[in-house]
Amino acid sequence: MIINHPLLGPRDAQEFTYLGDANLLNRPNPDAPDAAERFYEYLYLRDNPAGLHRELWYHEQGDRSWLVVTRNTLTHEITKVELARDVARAAQAAGESA
Amino acid sequence: MRYSGFHVIWEALTGHKGWTPAWRDPAPQSDYDIIIVGGGGHGLATAYYLAKEFQQARIAVLEKGWIGGGNVGRNTTIVRSNYMLPGNEPFYEFSMKLWEGLEQDFNYNAMVSQRGVLNLYHTDAQRDAYTRRGNAMRLYGVDAELLGRDQVRAMYPFLNFDNARFPIKGGLLQRRGGTVRHDAVAWGYARGADQRGVDIIQNCEVTGFRITDGRIAGVETSRGYIGAKKVGVAVAGASSRVMAHAGMRLPIESHVLQAFVSEGLKPLIDGVITYGAGHFYVSQSDKGGLVFGGDIDGYNSYAQRGNLPVVEDVCEGGMSLMPNIGRARLLRMWGGIMDMSMDGSPIIDRTDVDGLYFNGGWCYGGFKATPASGYCFAHLLARDTPHPTATAYRFDRFRKGLMIDEKGMGAQPNLH
Numbered sequence: 001m002i003i004n005h006p007l008l009g010p011r012d013a014q015e016f017t018y019l020g021d022a023n024l025l026n027r028p029n030p031d032a033p034d035a036a037e038r039f040y041e042y043l044y045l046r047d048n049p050a051g052l053h054r055e056l057w058y059h060e061q062g063d064r065s066w067l068v069v070t071r072n073t074l075t076h077e078i079t080k081v082e083l084a085r086d087v088a089r090a091a092q093a094a095g096e097s098a
Numbered sequence: 099m100r101y102s103g104f105h106v107i108w109e110a111l112t113g114h115k116g117w118t119p120a121w122r123d124p125a126p127q128s129d130y131d132i133i134i135v136g137g138g139g140h141g142l143a144t145a146y147y148l149a150k151e152f153q154q155a156r157i158a159v160l161e162k163g164w165i166g167g168g169n170v171g172r173n174t175t176i177v178r179s180n181y182m183l184p185g186n187e188p189f190y191e192f193s194m195k196l197w198e199g200l201e202q203d204f205n206y207n208a209m210v211s212q213r214g215v216l217n218l219y220h221t222d223a224q225r226d227a228y229t230r231r232g233n234a235m236r237l238y239g240v241d242a243e244l245l246g247r248d249q250v251r252a253m254y255p256f257l258n259f260d261n262a263r264f265p266i267k268g269g270l271l272q273r274r275g276g277t278v279r280h281d282a283v284a285w286g287y288a289r290g291a292d293q294r295g296v297d298i299i300q301n302c303e304v305t306g307f308r309i310t311d312g313r314i315a316g317v318e319t320s321r322g323y324i325g326a327k328k329v330g331v332a333v334a335g336a337s338s339r340v341m342a343h344a345g346m347r348l349p350i351e352s353h354v355l356q357a358f359v360s361e362g363l364k365p366l367i368d369g370v371i372t373y374g375a376g377h378f379y380v381s382q383s384d385k386g387g388l389v390f391g392g393d394i395d396g397y398n399s400y401a402q403r404g405n406l407p408v409v410e411d412v413c414e415g416g417m418s419l420m421p422n423i424g425r426a427r428l429l430r431m432w433g434g435i436m437d438m439s440m441d442g443s444p445i446i447d448r449t450d451v452d453g454l455y456f457n458g459g460w461c462y463g464g465f466k467a468t469p470a471s472g473y474c475f476a477h478l479l480a481r482d483t484p485h486p487t488a489t490a491y492r493f494d495r496f497r498k499g500l501m502i503d504e505k506g507m508g509a510q511p512n513l514h
């Protein structure tokens with residue numbers, strides 16, 4: 001698989017390590033009254049879709065940036081690559097989850 | 099029909115005209131007492147033990163493709179019970195005992211071969227970890243032997259003992275571990291279940307559940323609606339997709355694992371060897387092919403095929419362990435979809451829907467579990483209480499912090 005890095009261009013997926021569903025950007029508020037339940041869901045439950053999946057990749061052997069990659073889990077086709085930083089900031093500005 | 103040596107000779111002498119299909123091909127009935135979703139090893143074993151050990155009747159197994167087309171027919175056939183943690187070891191040893199009597203029990207040649215599983219160690223720290231694991235196994239009455247370098251050399255003189263970076267210092271051997279012909283396990287259980295009245299319905303995909311007042315009423319399928327008092331789901335890599343029909347999110351990610359077979363070679367490896375310094379494990383099939391594999395690719399996938407970096411990594415692991423395979427050609431390779439759980443251990447449990455039960459999260463180690471998984475799932479379905487060896491495999495262990503994490507990796511499925 002080739003990941004089209006927004007800053008560095010096409011890079012071999014081997015240069016990256018994989019973390020998982022991009023929903024991991026949306027860390028629950030630890031002070032919320034239902035924090036324990038929210039953290040259980042955040043840590044352990046996954047949508048695990050067959051089809052488009054937004055996921056976090058870390059460019060460990062490159063510029064060490066975190067990316068949000070949109071990839072089809074049925075075909076491995078990558079359709080979108082964003083800097084995780086941009087995704088998180090945009091969500092923050094809009095007051096939504098990433 | 100009962101299979102026997104006499105029968106084989108008789109048929110050989112009379113032109114093989116007497117063989118009949120090993121199981122029927124029935125049309126689905128309008129309803130069943132128990133429906134098992136998924137005709138892999140676990141689903142078929144569940145149906146078999148439900149009928150044989152728990153005296154249940156009116157059972158159907160619904161399989162979306164053909165039985166044995168999933169992971170049960172794609173794995174590298176290794177069976178062992180060399181786990182360490184209390185929630186796991188008694189369960190896997192129960193499975194090993196069932197393997198030992200399986201062929202007599204279901205009257206089918208599954209080629210159960212206790213040829214020994216040897217895990218190599220390469221450092222002092224790894225030796226200490228294997229000593230601990232071996233001791234834990236022995237506390238549960240399971241066989242384990244810690245071998246030194248010379249003992250390993252006597253078994254496999256051709257290994258790369260003096261690799262400058264990862265010298266082989268010894269290994270942990272479970273002699274009762276080994277290999278089993280994977281498809282024959284599916285076929286044997288299917289035949290045994292069919293003989294006891296279970297309907298095995300192929301090309302029948304479950305596309306939804308009908309739930310009324312929090313209770314299961316039946317399943318929607320590609321061959322129409324089928325009613326059921328109880329439904330047990332055992333669909334391995336498709337777990338999240340199927341349980342989503344019941345509104346559930348699971349502690350599971352689906353990942354692809356690849357396997358490889360070389361061209362046929364003269365007898366070389368008579369047991370199973372796993373490399374302790376890289377991801378590589380190998381055995382030799384009775385046809386002579388080296389059967390080997392390594393790590394999962396590491397990203398969510400439903401594609402049933404992997405990518406080249408892992409192929410390279412596995413072959414490099416093989417070359418550094420046993421350089422003598424360098425000229426052997428790779429004949430076939432394929433992938434299967436693993437239901438990787440958040441702690442690397444499985445789930446056999448009820449769900450919030452009355453009458454709906456779940457079996458999954460087997461990661462890349464569920465083949466060895468097939469008999470016990472089927473037995474314990476049948477126990478749960480028939481009696482509504484978990485089998486004593488499977489009491490820890492519950493959904494709520496994640497909420498309660500009771501993980502069974504053999505590797506200590508945390509909630510990171512691609513590292514288990």
Ligand SMILES: Cc1cc2nc3c(=O)[nH]c(=O)nc-3n(C[C@H](O)[C@H](O)[C@H](O)COP(=O)(O)OP(=O)(O)OC[C@H]3O[C@@H](n4cnc5c(N)ncnc54)[C@H](O)[C@@H]3O)c2cc1C
Binds near residue numbers: 305333462
């Ligand atoms: C390459 C590879 C190597 C492995 N090596 C080993 C090993 O050496 N040792 C070991 O112990 N384990 C190994 N495993 C793991 C083991 O194969 C699996 O954990 C185990 O087979 C899973 O259980 P199963 O046999 O029931 O799965 P499967 O055979 O996959 O059965 C699940 C079935 O459910 C069906 N299904 C899915 N969705 C639906 C639906 N909606 N409706 C109806 N049916 C459906 C599928 O078609 C499939 O037939 C390996 C796996 C792979 C892929």
